[in-house]
Amino acid sequence: MNSTVLEEDGFFAFSHLSPGNYTIEVKHWGKIVYAKNWDLKEDIDLGEIKVAVEKEIQQVTVTGNKKLIERKVDRMVFNVENSVFSSGGDVLDLLKVTPRVKVVNDQIELIGKSSLKVMVNDRLIPLSGDDLVNYLKSISSADVKNIEVITTPPAQYEAEGNSGLINIQLKKAKKDSWSSTIRTSYQQGFYGYGRAGGNFNYNKKKLTLGVSANYGNGLSQGIEKRKVFYPSQLWNEKDVGKYYENSVNSRFVVDYQLTPKWNTGIQYLINYSNPHSNSNDQTRLCAYGKKLDSLLQTHNHQESISRLNSVNGYSHFAIDSLGRKLKVNFDYFNYNKENEINYFTNTYDDTMKRIYSYFPVENRGTLEINNYSGKVDMEYPMKNIKLEYGTKVSFTKTESGLKNSRLKNGNSESTNKDNFNYTENTQAVYISVNKELKKWDFKAGLRMENTQTCGNSKITHQKNKNNYVKLFPTFYALYKANDNNSYSLSYSRRIERPDYNSVNPFRYYSNPYSYSEGNPFLKPILSHNIEFSYDYKGMLQSTFYYLIIKDSYSLLTRIDENNYIQYTKSENYFNTSAYAIYERFSYNKLKWLQASVGAIGQYLYTKSQAYPVTPKSQEGFYVQFETTNAFVFDEQQNYSSGFTYYYSTPSKSGDIGNGKEKNQLDLFFKAQVFNKKMQISLNINNILKDYDYRVIKIRNGIKSYNRGYYDSRYIRLSLSYKLGSSTIKTKNIEESNAEEKNRIH
Secondary structure: OEEEOOOOOOOOOOOOOOOEEEEEEEEEOOEEEEEEEEEEOOOOOOOOOOOOOOOOOOEEEEEOOOOOEEEEOOEEEEOHHHOHHHOOOEHHHHHOOOOOEEEEOOEEEEOOOOEEEEEEOOEEOOOOHHHHHHHHHOOEHHHEEEEEEEOOOOOOOOOEOOEEEEEEEEOOOOOOEEEEEEEEEEEEOOOEEEEEEEEEEEEEOOEEEEEEEEEEEEEEEEEEEEEEEOOOEEEEEEEEEEEEEEEEEEEEEEEEEEEOOEEEEEEEEEEEEOOEEEEEEEEEEEEOOOOOOEEEEEEEEEEEEEEEEEEEEEEEEEOOOOOOEEEEEEEEEEEEEEEEEEEEEEEEEOOOOEEEEOOOEEEEEEEEEEEEEEEEEEEEEOOOOEEEEEEEEEEEEEEEEEEEEEEEOOEEEEEEEEEEEEEEEEEEEEEEEEEEEOOEEEEEEEEEEEEEEEEEEOOOOOEEEEEEEEEEEEEEEEEEOOOOEEEEEEEEEEEEOOOOOOOOOOEEEEEOOEEEEOOOOOOOEEEEEEEEEEEEOOOEEEEEEEEEEEEEEEEEEEEOOOOOOEEEEEEEEEEEEEEEEEEEEEEOOOOOEEEEEEEEEEEEEEEEOOOOOOOOEEEEEEEEEEEEEEEEOOOOOOEEEEEEEEEEOOEEEOOOEEEOOEEEEEEEEEEEEOOOOEEEEEEEEOOOOOOOEEEEEEEOOEEEEEEEEOOOOEEEEEEEEEEEEEOOOOOOOOOOOEOOOOOOO
16 A cells, blocks of 8 residues: 655655556545546556545545565565565575575675675665674564565666665555564574664654664574595594674664755664674694594684664755656775784693694774765656666775784784775766666666775885776566566676775785785776566566676685695685576465565586696585465464575685585564554574584695584574654655665675
8 A cells, every 4th residue: 555645736756656456545534535546557647536525635545465576677576565474583584585685694795796785775784794794683563554675776776786676665664654674682602692683763853863773692603514635644633613693783764845846865873893702713633543633723703893884965955846856876985903812822742742832913903984975866758768877987006004912921023004095086987877668667777886995004015906897788678468477587787896805915814824915906897787577466576697707815824734724815716607597486365374486406517727726627516495474373474484495516615615414494483462552572593503504625736624613503582672653744754775885894
C-alpha cells in the first residue's frame, strides 16, 4: 500500500509502481469519498478526479498485491512485506532469504561478486565487517519495505570494485509519530558475547529525526592450523587465539522539508572499536619419519583502537511535477586506527629443553584516512526517455606510521620504522538513458573517472605516482513477455583500486619466520561482467553470468626452503575468468510455509603471472547449494521455526588455491508476544561445526594446508521490544538518497 497527500493545486503522483491491478481511494477525514480499480500496464494520467465534498482532500491511497520477487531493468526487488520473514527478526534475517545473497556466520556475500556494499534508503553505509553486521541487526525486519539487489550497478554509482549493491528500503515514517525499539542478545560459543542497543524515530510536521546506538562486548575463540611440507621437514603449526570485542556505533539523522519540493538533511555516523587478543602459536618441526626435531612457541598479544566519523549533508529539489529532481550531497569521513602487536618466541629441542629465545618484538602502527567528496545528480525525464546525469569529486589522504622494535630488558635494541603518505583524488562524470518500448525496457550508461594517486615513503624516499582515465559503460535490456515471464541482460565494466593498507611497503613481522608487506606499485583491477536472467512469476530465477578479471591482486606468500622464511606481499599476479549458472526457487503459497532453494554451479579458470612461485594455471568446477525453510504455527504469524542448510563441493579459489568440501546447518525459532511488541528469537548456528576455512596452496613447489575455525558454532538468544505512538495530522517526509565510498580494511 502506498499513500500520498495532495499538493496545493490538487496534483498528486505515484512513481515506481509495478504493473498490476490497483485500487485508488480518496479519503476525506478517514472516509472513502472515491474509489476505482485500474489495471496498470504503463504510465497513466488519471485526469481530474471529482468528489462530492466541500473540504479539501487530505489523503490518497493506492493498494495492490506485489509479487514476492520483481525484476526491474537494472535490479531485482525482494518485496519483504509479502514474506513471513517481514516480522519477528532483523535485516540480517531478511538477507538470508533474499535471492543472490548468502549469509553464513554473519558474513554477507553477493553470489558471483567478490565484494558488496550496503545502502539504506539509497544511502551508502560506510561500515564493514562486524560493524556493518551489528548495524544491520539494529534494524527491525518489520520496518523494511523491500530489498533491492543490484548485481550490475548503473552509471550513477561508482565503478569501484567487482561488487554489487544491496539497497534496503525502509517504510516511510508515520505522520506525526514517534517510535522506539530496544534490544539485547547473548551469544554462547566457546566463550560468551553480548549486545545491546536501541533506536528512536520522530516525525512531526516537516521534521524527521532518527537516532540509533549499539554496544557489543564479549569473547570468541579462533583456531588456525597450518602444515607446510618442506622437502626435508614438516612444519605443523597450531595457533589458538582468544579475541576480545568491545564496540560502540551510533547513527543520527535529521531531515527537514523546507518546502513541498525541497528537503534537506544531515546524517552522522560514529563507530568506536577496541578489540584485543592473546594467542599461543606452537609449531612442531618434524623430519619425515621422525616424531619431533624441535618446537617453536610464540606468544602474541595484540591491541587496537579504531574510530570512524562520517558526515553527510544533502539537499534534494523536486523541480517540477514531471519528476525532474536535483540532488546535491557533500560527504566527509575520518578513520583512524592505532594497533600494537607484541610477540615472544622460544625454541625447544625434541626433549622440550629450551635451546634458544628470540628477543621480544613490538610492532606499532597508526593509520588515519580523511576523505572529502561532493556529488550532484540530476534526474531529467523527457517525453520518450528518462535521462540521468551527474558528477562527483573525491579527495582522499592517508597517513600511516609503522615501527617494529626488538626489545632487550624492556628497551628497544633495534628499530625499523616508516611513515607512508598516500593520496587519491578522483573526478567522475556520468550519463544514463532509459527507454521503454512496449514490452521492452532499455537502459545504457557511461561513466568516466579520472584518478590521480601518489604514495610517498618518508624514510626510504620512495615516491610513486599514477594517473589514469578510465571509461565504464553499462547496458541493460529487460523483456517482459507477459505477467509471468521476463528476461534480462546486463553488461558492465568495473575497476577495483587497492585498499589503503595494501600499498604501504612497510614490513610487519608476526614471528621470526614470517612477515608481510604492502606494495606501492599495485595496479587497479579491471573486470567485465555479463549476466542473463530469466524470471517466472517471481518464484523461479535462472541466471547465467560470465566474468573476466584482469591483473587481480591478492596476498602472495613465498616460501624459502633453505631458511624456512615465509613472506607475504600484495601483488597483481593472476587473471581470472568464470562461468556460472544460478537457480533459485521460492515458495510462499501456503500460510504455514515459506521455503527457498538455491544452487550455483561455477567453472573457474585462473592463469598465474607469478609462475614458478605458483602453478601456471588452475581450473575447476564446483557447486554450492542452500535452502531456507520457515514453518509458521499460527495464523497471526506469532510463532515460527525453521532451518537453513548450506553445502559446497571442493572448490577452486581465484588466488590459485583449492578449497575443501564444507556444509552448515542452522536452526531458528521466533516468537512475538504482547501484541507483537516483544520479539524473541533463538538461533543455533553451525550445528555440524563443518563450515570453516580449509585451503590447500602450492607456493615455490612447496605444499601447505591451511585451516581456520572462528567460533561459528554457537547459541544466541535475542530480545527486542517496540514502543511507539502516532496521531495522523501532517504529511509524510520522504527519505533521501546519498552515496559514499569506503575501502577501509
